Amino acid sequence: MSVFTSRGWALASRPVGEPKASDFGIHTEEVPEPGNGEIQVRNHWMSVDPYMRGRMYDRESYVPPFQIGEILQGGAVGEVTASGHPDYAVGDLVQSMAGWREGFTAAPEAVMAQKLPSDTGLPTSAFLGIAGMPGLTAYAGILRVAELKEGDTVFVSGAAGAVGSAVVQIAKIKGCTVIGSAGGEEKVALVKSLGADECIDYRAAGDYDGLLAALRAAAPKGIDVYFDNVGGDHFQAAIEMARPFARMAICGMISQYNDTEPRPGPNNVIQIVGKQLQIRGFIVSTHADMQADFINDMSEWIGSGKLKFEETVMEGIEEAPNAFMGLFQGANTGKMLVKLS
Numbered sequence: 001m002s003v004f005t006s007r008g009w010a011l012a013s014r015p016v017g018e019p020k021a022s023d024f025g026i027h028t029e030e031v032p033e034p035g036n037g038e039i040q041v042r043n044h045w046m047s048v049d050p051y052m053r054g055r056m057y058d059r060e061s062y063v064p065p066f067q068i069g070e071i072l073q074g075g076a077v078g079e080v081t082a083s084g085h086p087d088y089a090v091g092d093l094v095q096s097m098a099g100w101r102e103g104f105t106a107a108p109e110a111v112m113a114q115k116l117p118s119d120t121g122l123p124t125s126a127f128l129g130i131a132g133m134p135g136l137t138a139y140a141g142i143l144r145v146a147e148l149k150e151g152d153t154v155f156v157s158g159a160a161g162a163v164g165s166a167v168v169q170i171a172k173i174k175g176c177t178v179i180g181s182a183g184g185e186e187k188v189a190l191v192k193s194l195g196a197d198e199c200i201d202y203r204a205a206g207d208y209d210g211l212l213a214a215l216r217a218a219a220p221k222g223i224d225v226y227f228d229n230v231g232g233d234h235f236q237a238a239i240e241m242a243r244p245f246a247r248m249a250i251c252g253m254i255s256q257y258n259d260t261e262p263r264p265g266p267n268n269v270i271q272i273v274g275k276q277l278q279i280r281g282f283i284v285s286t287h288a289d290m291q292a293d294f295i296n297d298m299s300e301w302i303g304s305g306k307l308k309f310e311e312t313v314m315e316g317i318e319e320a321p322n323a324f325m326g327l328f329q330g331a332n333t334g335k336m337l338v339k340l341s
Contacts, residue, residue, distance in 0.1 A: 310334025
């Protein structure tokens with residue numbers, strides 16, 4: 001018999017402001033043997049990502065909201081332990097959207113499961129980070145959405161995170177001048193070690209005026225590209241320092257995800273007109289057609305040492321809420337992961 005017990009996390013209540021431990025509840029369920037067309041998987045790794053905060057609101061978005069009492073969803077990598085599907089064998093490694101739990105039984109298409117390629121030379125955890133959704137977000141966002149050109153001056157907010165750190169390195173590989181922004185001396189040093197020409201410590205800058213002064217000092221002639229992971233003051237400063245025809249890829253605005261009231265927008269949006277700025281939000285799934293090129297490039301860049309990646313790992317399913325909450329406290333360097341087994 002291949003039945004086993006799995007623990008998983010559900011919303012106990014919808015967070016108001018920054019998520020807290022009481023917003024989550026742990027559940028135990030039996031993982032049955034697979035039926036025809038199903039696979040049974042024991043997860044080894046799960047991902048927590050900032051976009052999940054948006055799914056905790058009860059409102060329409062590009063993905064449905066999480067439901068109270070139902071196990072949360074997110075990226076996971078695990079091993080097939082039993083199979084009723086002709087294309088999956090015991091021992092296969094699979095990536096799915098059945099995270100926040102130790103294991104599951106489901107039809108692969110129901111949880112967006114797919115077998116991991118076996119010839120990349122990358123660790124399995126990388127498929128939740130640099131070789132997974134965050135990496136593809138960086139790749140598509142900077143190359144296609146921001147239309148990166150050799151010689152561009154690029155400003156990256158959240159440059160020590162999973163997406164931002166990849167953007168910094170891709171832009172350097174493509175021959176650009178890169179300015180990052182990160183919080184604290186340790187993260188600033190990391191961003192510089194990844195090749196950034198300058199990195200602003202936004203905590204030391206203190207406020208918008210300090211951030212703008214630091215960006216002006218780092219890019220006195222302005223910026224051609226802005227990759228936004230933070231929003232707020234960073235977005236306003238980027239508009240202020242944008243050169244004519246600058247391109248902005250708006251990936252996320254983590255500084256605003258926990259706001260309980262609408263935040264005033266940048267007070268300099270009129271410059272979008274005169275500077276003829278291109279500001280484009282994007283969702284990574286729209287750019288799934290880049291997957292093959294992405295994996296090929298990432299494998300080459302990582303294998304040759306041109307691109308490095310960082311992971312912050314918490315151990316055990318018990319730590320999943322703490323890992324998620326840590327995203328909003330700057331607890332991660334690179335990709336935040338939970339190791340399950």
